[in-house]
Amino acid sequence: MTPPAAASALPSTSTLTASLVTVTEVIQEQEQVQVQCVVRTRIPSEFGNATHSLLLYTNSEDDKEHLALVFGYAAAGPDSIWSRTLEAARDNETPRDRAIRGAAPLSASAIPATSATSSPLESTPPASDSNNDSAPLVRIHSCCFTGETLGSLRCDCREQLVDAMTRISAERKGVVLYLIQEGRGIGLRDKLRAYNLIDLGYDTREANIQLGLPADARSYRIATAILRDLNIPAVRLLTNNPLKVNSIVHDGLVVSERISMIPKSWSTGILPGREADGAKAIGSKLLDRDGYLVSKVLKMGHILDIPSEILAGTSAAAAPTPK
The missing domain is CATH 3.40.50.10990 (GTP cyclohydrolase II)
Incomplete structure (x- = not known):
C-alpha cells in the first residue's frame, strides 16, 4: 500500500491524464522521422x-x-x-x-x-x-x-x-x-545475389528469404x-x-x-516476338519481369489483375527445382 504521506502527494487523475498526453506526444515526436x-x-x-x-x-x-x-x-x-x-x-x-x-x-x-x-x-x-x-x-x-x-x-x-x-x-x-x-530495401549487392537465386528457380520473394533478408525491407x-x-x-x-x-x-x-x-504489355496483350527484346523466356511467352510481377501479386499481395494468358503461362511453366 502507498503510505498516507505519499498518497497525499499524488497528482489528481486530471493531472495524470494531462501528463500522459504530454508524454505520448513527446514519444510520437521522437518516433517520427525528421x-x-x-x-x-x-x-x-x-x-x-x-x-x-x-x-x-x-x-x-x-x-x-x-x-x-x-x-x-x-x-x-x-x-x-x-x-x-x-x-x-x-x-x-x-x-x-x-x-x-x-x-x-x-x-x-x-x-x-x-x-x-x-x-x-x-x-x-x-x-x-x-x-x-x-x-x-x-x-x-x-x-x-x-x-x-x-x-x-x-x-x-x-x-x-x-x-x-x-x-x-x-x-x-x-x-x-x-x-x-534499391532491391526493395536490401541494397544492390544483395539484389544481384537474389537475381542469381531467381535463376536457380526461386521467385523474387523466396530469393530474399533464402538470403536471410525480408521479402520487402x-x-x-x-x-x-x-x-x-x-x-x-x-x-x-x-x-x-x-x-x-x-x-x-x-x-x-x-x-x-x-x-x-498496369504494365503496358499486360494492358495490350502479349506481343509476338517479345523474346527478341533481350529477356529470358520463362514459359512459351513469359519474360523475366512477367514472372516477377506475377510473384508480387500472388506472393506479396500487390493489387493487379493478371491477364489470363500470363496466368496460364505461369501455370504451364513448371518452376525448376531450386538447387
Missing part, C-alpha cells in the same frame, strides 16, 4: 512543357539522400506544394545563400522565420481541411539501378517511373518521391515525412502495393484514391 530539404533546383524535363523542381532531403532515420521531384512547386498559398524546411528563414543567411539552396526570396516565402527542421506534430496540415478530390498525384518510387539505368527487363521499375512522371506532368501538379531503397516513414514537409495532407497514390497505402495512412495522411500502375 526531414530537411537542403537544396532545390529546376529540372527542364522531357515530360511536359513545365520546368520541374528536384528537392534533396536529409533525414533522421538513415544516412541516404532521398529526392522529391515536384511538379508545380510554388512557395506561396495554402494549397501549393512547397517545402517548409527549405523556405524557412535561417540565422544570418543572405539572399545569395537562399538563392544557392533554391529557396525563394524571403519577401516571396509563405512561411515565417522559424526552424528549418520539420516537426511532424506541429507542421502537418490537418487532413480534415484538405479537399481530397483535388489531392495531388503522388508516386512513392524506390530507386532501381538495373532497371532505370541499365534497362534491365527483370522488373518494370523504369516503366513505372516514366508512367508516373508522364501522368503527373499532364496534371502539372504532383510529386514523385525517389527513395534510395522498405520503410515509407521518410516518404510520409517528406509529404508533410511539402504541405501535402492527402494524395492520390500511384501504386499497386497496399503496404504503401497502409503505411502513409497509419502515419496520418489521407489516400483519397489508389491508382493502379
Whole structure:
C-alpha cells in the first residue's frame, strides 16, 4: 500500500491524464522521422512543357539522400506544394545563400522565420481541411539501378517511373518521391545475389528469404515525412502495393484514391516476338519481369489483375527445382 504521506502527494487523475498526453506526444515526436530539404533546383524535363523542381532531403532515420521531384512547386498559398524546411528563414543567411539552396526570396516565402527542421506534430496540415478530390498525384518510387539505368527487363521499375512522371506532368501538379531503397530495401549487392537465386528457380520473394533478408525491407516513414514537409495532407497514390497505402495512412495522411500502375504489355496483350527484346523466356511467352510481377501479386499481395494468358503461362511453366 502507498503510505498516507505519499498518497497525499499524488497528482489528481486530471493531472495524470494531462501528463500522459504530454508524454505520448513527446514519444510520437521522437518516433517520427525528421526531414530537411537542403537544396532545390529546376529540372527542364522531357515530360511536359513545365520546368520541374528536384528537392534533396536529409533525414533522421538513415544516412541516404532521398529526392522529391515536384511538379508545380510554388512557395506561396495554402494549397501549393512547397517545402517548409527549405523556405524557412535561417540565422544570418543572405539572399545569395537562399538563392544557392533554391529557396525563394524571403519577401516571396509563405512561411515565417522559424526552424528549418520539420516537426511532424506541429507542421502537418490537418487532413480534415484538405479537399481530397483535388489531392495531388503522388508516386512513392524506390530507386532501381538495373532497371532505370541499365534497362534491365527483370522488373518494370523504369516503366513505372516514366508512367508516373508522364501522368503527373499532364496534371502539372504532383510529386514523385525517389527513395534510395534499391532491391526493395536490401541494397544492390544483395539484389544481384537474389537475381542469381531467381535463376536457380526461386521467385523474387523466396530469393530474399533464402538470403536471410525480408521479402520487402522498405520503410515509407521518410516518404510520409517528406509529404508533410511539402504541405501535402492527402494524395492520390500511384501504386499497386497496399503496404504503401497502409503505411502513409497509419502515419496520418489521407489516400483519397489508389491508382493502379498496369504494365503496358499486360494492358495490350502479349506481343509476338517479345523474346527478341533481350529477356529470358520463362514459359512459351513469359519474360523475366512477367514472372516477377506475377510473384508480387500472388506472393506479396500487390493489387493487379493478371491477364489470363500470363496466368496460364505461369501455370504451364513448371518452376525448376531450386538447387
